Amino acid sequence: MKPITRNRALKGAGIAVAGLSALAVAVSAHAQQTLNIVSWGGAYSMSQERAYHEPWMEMTGDEIVNIDRSANALAGLRSQSQAGNVTWDLVDMLPADAMIACAEGLIEPLDHDELLADAPDGTPPSEDFVDGALGECFVASIVYSNIVGFNTEMFPEDGQPSTIEDVFDLENYPGQRALMRRPINNLEWALIADGVDRDDVYDMLETEEGIERAFAKLDTIKDNVIWWEEGAQPPQLLADREVAFASAYNGRIFDAMVSENQPFDIIWDAQVFELDGWVVPTGKLDKVRDYLYFATDTQRLADQAQYISYGPARLSSSDLVSTHAETGIEMTPHMPTYEPNFATAIQKDDEFWADYLDELSQRFDAWLAQ
Amino acid sequence: MSDSAAPLTTADGVPLKVSLRRAVRRSKFKALLLVSPLLLFLGIAFVIPIFEMLSRSVANPEVSTSLPRTVAALENWDRQALPDEPVFEALVEDLREGQAARNLGLLASRLNYERSGMRSAINRTARGLGSMEPPYREAMLDAHARWGELDTWKLIERESSPYTMTYYLSALDRHLTPDGEITMAPDNQQIHVSLFWRTFWMSGLITLMTLLLGYPIAFLLANLPLRHSNLLMILVLLPFWTSLLVRTTTWIAILQSQGVLNDMMVFLGVIADEARWQMIHNKIGTVVAMTHILLPFMILPLYSVMKTIPPSYMRAARSLGGRPFLCFRRVYFPLTIPGIAAGGILVFILSIGYYITPALVGGQSGRFITNYIAYHMQTSLNWGLAAAIASILLFVVVVFYLVFNRLVGVDKVKLG
Numbered sequence: 001m002k003p004i005t006r007n008r009a010l011k012g013a014g015i016a017v018a019g020l021s022a023l024a025v026a027v028s029a030h031a032q033q034t035l036n037i038v039s040w041g042g043a044y045s046m047s048q049e050r051a052y053h054e055p056w057m058e059m060t061g062d063e064i065v066n067i068d069r070s071a072n073a074l075a076g077l078r079s080q081s082q083a084g085n086v087t088w089d090l091v092d093m094l095p096a097d098a099m100i101a102c103a104e105g106l107i108e109p110l111d112h113d114e115l116l117a118d119a120p121d122g123t124p125p126s127e128d129f130v131d132g133a134l135g136e137c138f139v140a141s142i143v144y145s146n147i148v149g150f151n152t153e154m155f156p157e158d159g160q161p162s163t164i165e166d167v168f169d170l171e172n173y174p175g176q177r178a179l180m181r182r183p184i185n186n187l188e189w190a191l192i193a194d195g196v197d198r199d200d201v202y203d204m205l206e207t208e209e210g211i212e213r214a215f216a217k218l219d220t221i222k223d224n225v226i227w228w229e230e231g232a233q234p235p236q237l238l239a240d241r242e243v244a245f246a247s248a249y250n251g252r253i254f255d256a257m258v259s260e261n262q263p264f265d266i267i268w269d270a271q272v273f274e275l276d277g278w279v280v281p282t283g284k285l286d287k288v289r290d291y292l293y294f295a296t297d298t299q300r301l302a303d304q305a306q307y308i309s310y311g312p313a314r315l316s317s318s319d320l321v322s323t324h325a326e327t328g329i330e331m332t333p334h335m336p337t338y339e340p341n342f343a344t345a346i347q348k349d350d351e352f353w354a355d356y357l358d359e360l361s362q363r364f365d366a367w368l369a370q
Numbered sequence: 371m372s373d374s375a376a377p378l379t380t381a382d383g384v385p386l387k388v389s390l391r392r393a394v395r396r397s398k399f400k401a402l403l404l405v406s407p408l409l410l411f412l413g414i415a416f417v418i419p420i421f422e423m424l425s426r427s428v429a430n431p432e433v434s435t436s437l438p439r440t441v442a443a444l445e446n447w448d449r450q451a452l453p454d455e456p457v458f459e460a461l462v463e464d465l466r467e468g469q470a471a472r473n474l475g476l477l478a479s480r481l482n483y484e485r486s487g488m489r490s491a492i493n494r495t496a497r498g499l500g501s502m503e504p505p506y507r508e509a510m511l512d513a514h515a516r517w518g519e520l521d522t523w524k525l526i527e528r529e530s531s532p533y534t535m536t537y538y539l540s541a542l543d544r545h546l547t548p549d550g551e552i553t554m555a556p557d558n559q560q561i562h563v564s565l566f567w568r569t570f571w572m573s574g575l576i577t578l579m580t581l582l583l584g585y586p587i588a589f590l591l592a593n594l595p596l597r598h599s600n601l602l603m604i605l606v607l608l609p610f611w612t613s614l615l616v617r618t619t620t621w622i623a624i625l626q627s628q629g630v631l632n633d634m635m636v637f638l639g640v641i642a643d644e645a646r647w648q649m650i651h652n653k654i655g656t657v658v659a660m661t662h663i664l665l666p667f668m669i670l671p672l673y674s675v676m677k678t679i680p681p682s683y684m685r686a687a688r689s690l691g692g693r694p695f696l697c698f699r700r701v702y703f704p705l706t707i708p709g710i711a712a713g714g715i716l717v718f719i720l721s722i723g724y725y726i727t728p729a730l731v732g733g734q735s736g737r738f739i740t741n742y743i744a745y746h747m748q749t750s751l752n753w754g755l756a757a758a759i760a761s762i763l764l765f766v767v768v769v770f771y772l773v774f775n776r777l778v779g780v781d782k783v784k785l786g
Contacts, residue, residue: 072748074751075749078751102475103472103478104472105472105473226651242627242628351494354489354490354493355486356487357750358483359559363558363559365561366557366560369561369565369734
């Protein structure tokens with residue numbers, strides 16, 4: 001009978017805690033407003049909390065509630081809008097999802113020059129943000145990158161991998177690979193490793209021949225691949241030495257390198273970079289207008305780079321990027337947009353994937369099941 | 371009883387039948403009132419969602435509501451060549467209206483399911499509508515190559531009806547050709563049918579495993595002295611009360627390649643360190659974890675049936691000279707068949723609907739069709755396809771239930 005009484009005691013304590021925090025929320029909501037902000041969780045949400053949320057709460061007394069639902073944000077926005085009860089005030093999502101949500105009228109069109117802050121030197125937002133950062137309903141805050149990381153201890157010192165071809169080279173670089181279980185990035189990398197010019201990748205993928213060529217290249221390493229689905233898996237797999245290479249978001253690998261001293265390194269060759277940023281659910285613009293202005297200004301975007309190695313989406317922020325908040329190391333060389341890292345970068349083609357993701361996902365799954 | 375002509379009446383002259391009916395009606399009404407909260411709950415939480423799911427699997431409102439003029443203009447189209455200017459003009463008007471109302475996204479997604487490239491055809495065209503001038507036919511052909519393809523127009527015409535069977539077809543790896551014939555999808559895109567089969571045969575295997583493991587335990591539970599059987603019962607129920615996620619992740623810790631079991635085998639020298647067994651993230655992981663999780667659902671119905679079999683039957687069989695195995699096979703086993711059937715149907719139906727455990731321990735090869743329902747709900751956002759797959763699954767469950775009811779009878783299912 002012992003487990004039951006203990007269980008009950010724990011439950012009682014849980015209820016008491018939940019009651020207290022509910023009370024705290026209620027009290028602050030009386031005085032100020034509460035913002036429900038949806039994001040990705042993990043190290044990324046933490047960087048937003050430090051750079052945007054905490055200064056904002058201190059300044060205004062608002063309460064900011066973090067919701068880790070960005071991975072399914074489009075589904076969430078759709079169902080909230082269908083139910084007629086939108087509870088999210090601001091959502092962090094990918095531009096591809098934002099494009100779909102915008103076309104469905106789920107999120108507000110944004111007038112960037114009116115809504116956002118100018119750069120310190122007076123440059124209007126439409127010129128200060130990097131290319132593609134301002135969509136019809138979207139404003140980017142970071143540039144992040146999909147890269148392949150590796151465990152340096154699993155290769156001899158004079159034989160460290162450095163290009164995307166090496167990831168597909170089982171002979172010289174043996175070991176398991178961890179790749180994300182989706183066609184995006186993998187098909188691009190397969191074609192580049194097969195010798196396709198990076199400017200031609202998406203044109204190739206629109207043809208049957210190009211798709212077959214990409215899958216044929218993936219076939220060569222298929223037996224050595226572990227497929228991951230959660231962003232936290234690749235650093236874990238590398239640290240456990242379950243794999244030698246792992247595709248990942250560059251911030252996660254950086255985090256493991258500096259915060260946990262893992263012996264990892266990043267292959268910047270053929271990094272597939274994309275943007276990530278804010279959208280406003282329909283009807284919430286007035287509520288979040290001030291916060292959005294604050295959280296996308298030059299200083300805030302530069303501040304965020306102290307906590308995570310994602311590049312700010314504003315040109316004017318680049319000069320303000322300083323050192324890592326905890327370890328004090330220089331952040332600039334770890335940014336996807338740093339010149340030497342960026343030389344062979346590919347921008348993810350959102351329109352291509354908007355058209356072909358359904359078909360290629362099915363084909364990818366069928367290929368996996370073979 | 372006499373069957374005389376004069377009907378029986380109560381003391382105040384009301385015919386007995388009427389009075390009785392009244393009394394019964396009143397108590398029926400009271401009973402109905404008592405169960406009405408439950409009925410209401412079932413209606414809201416069960417019947418309406420299922421109805422919603424079934425209707426979503428065939429609903430096809432996108433083309434007919436977003437492109438009404440185009441659909442009307444296509445009525446007299448001969449399907450042999452690209453339509454003429456009036457159709458293009460109607461399409462431009464429809465798209466303009468949709469762009470203003472900001473609802474072209476659903477149409478773009480819907481058409482893209484059937485034909486890749488339609489999403490950008492609509493989105494890109496819609497963005498350029500402001501500066502578009504007649505003649506619209508040329509302007510549209512310039513705007514996106516898809517408008518110059520005959521199949522695009524056949525698709526729009528075909529999907530203009532408010533109902534569609536294409537979701538069911540894709541759920542079964544089939545699709546419609548532009549001319550409306552049903553064909554198999556190309557080999558490299560077939561995925562669902564094999565997953566349905568895998569779900570069914572693995573659920574069958576899991577049911578068999580729970581039966582093999584559960585039968586002896588249920589027998590002990592029913593026949594040991596109370597002291598011991600109570601302890602055994604707690605051992606069966608404790609895991610049953612433990613969170614599903616805890617039990618699933620425990621199996622990951624035990625079975626993974628750096629896990630407890632592999633470490634032990636390496637330590638004992640049974641296997642080499644480089645040749646650790648891969649027991650998780652594949653079919654083995656799913657079968658082992660789900661067998662463990664669903665075991666109580668087999669044991670409890672078996673136990674409730676075995677409890678009712680008097681031990682004297684076996685003794686009688688033995689005293690008539692039967693060897694133990696023969697007595698078991700001819701006397702005891704047939705008496706437990708209702709329990710086996712009840713446990714079997716419970717475990718089987720539960721396991722074809724499982725999705726968390728296969729998602730966590732099944733890897734690529736141990737996935738169930740339910741994981742694809744979740745995928746289409748949350749990631750690809752093709753809710754029509756998710757509804758169609760779920761409806762097929764529901765249909766299969768109902769068929770199994772009817773067969774079971776016919777052969778065994780649902781009233782035999784008891785949990786303890």
